[in-house]
């Protein structure tokens with residue numbers, strides 16, 4: 001297939017995977033309005049350095065490739081990116097991209113929006129690595145690799161933190177000596193690309209709710225919740241790093257910081273503590289089986305059940321906290337892998353919220369992952385909206401491309 005439109009590449013480099021999507025920028029996006037670019041193809045490599053597997057598909061679902069590689073051939077992110085790019089360029093008869101949009105996890109307090117990448121931006125993103133040690137270095141590797149190969153190509157950084165910028169200082173504070181807050185030790189919030197997409201989508205599908213007090217639960221491998229008023233973030237469950245808030249696939253969520261001090265005093269090294277908090281905790285840590293919600297729902301061991309019960313109870317608690325910030329609750333939205341696909345987990349979370357918020361699900365609508373899953377009698381409407389973080393990156397990249405005269 002060849003595409004008549006300019007194309008944008010969206011790169012999402014995670015700790016053991018790289019995802020690349022190709023978007024076509026429609027003619028109308030040349031005008032001054034934000035028009036959503038259309039997905040043309042998607043490729044991803046998982047298991048980098050362990051058991052690399054490349055899967056690539058066109059947007060209509062046609063498979064381009066699905067193959068496993070020897071570890072030596074895809075030993076790092078650089079190699080993975082080159083391989084995906086090559087695969088997708090064959091699929092698109094090599095239309096060179098006019099811009100690349102990157103998912104970047106941490107933008108600190110400096111970046112309140114997507115930004116064109118230059119050497120100064122790269123240096124500032126490097127300074128934020130300690131705040132997102134498992135994600136930010138991979139985001140930067142992809143940026144540097146492309147800058148080295150095609151220095152003049154427009155690259156745009158889109159941040160998981162940016163949607164939360166400008167929140168009331170009260171919601172950014174941790175009760176440490178104030179000097180640390182001034183140094184940037186504050187609660188930033190993450191999954192902002194997902195929340196920005198959901199805010200936009202909610203305005204399309206339920207404009208009556210979009211201006212209200214809304215809690216969005218992004219429940220994927222990482223998980224957080226965001227309180228929105230009028231489509232803007234006013235609070236979220238994540239903090240300085242993506243460890244805070246509710247428990248996740250392998251991350252612990254909020255814990256007593258005294259537990260960390262205790263483990264350190266017992267002789268556990270900081271690196272080992274970090275690896276445990278990010279990689280061995282959450283659903284995986286409690287169940288001892290898996291970080292994957294599907295595996296836990298399929299298991300009848302007491303600890304798998306305990307992990308799911310704890311997850312649902314903590315998610316519901318966080319809804320309560322955010323409702324306090326909002327001063328009420330007009331809608332609850334579920335999104336991401338678990339949020340959009342796991343009726344059982346949504347039902348368990350909502351059961352905790354029934355009495356306090358008058359939430360009642362419609363079991364059939366919930367079972368079918370319908371857009372509105374609450375019963376007509378529910379005091380608070382509950383929605384399921386699949387997220388599209390990469391589409392959001394494509395949208396911001398097309399805007400910056402237009403603003404810099406590239407379209």
Ligand code: ADP
Pocket residue numbers: 219220221222249291292293294295297336337338341342343
């Ligand atoms: P990431 O945060 O890596 O983008 P996802 O948003 O894809 O992850 O979410 C992954 C999680 O979603 C996994 O725990 C997976 O088990 C869960 N999930 C995906 N589909 C289902 C399903 N049908 N039922 C239950 N859980 C699901």
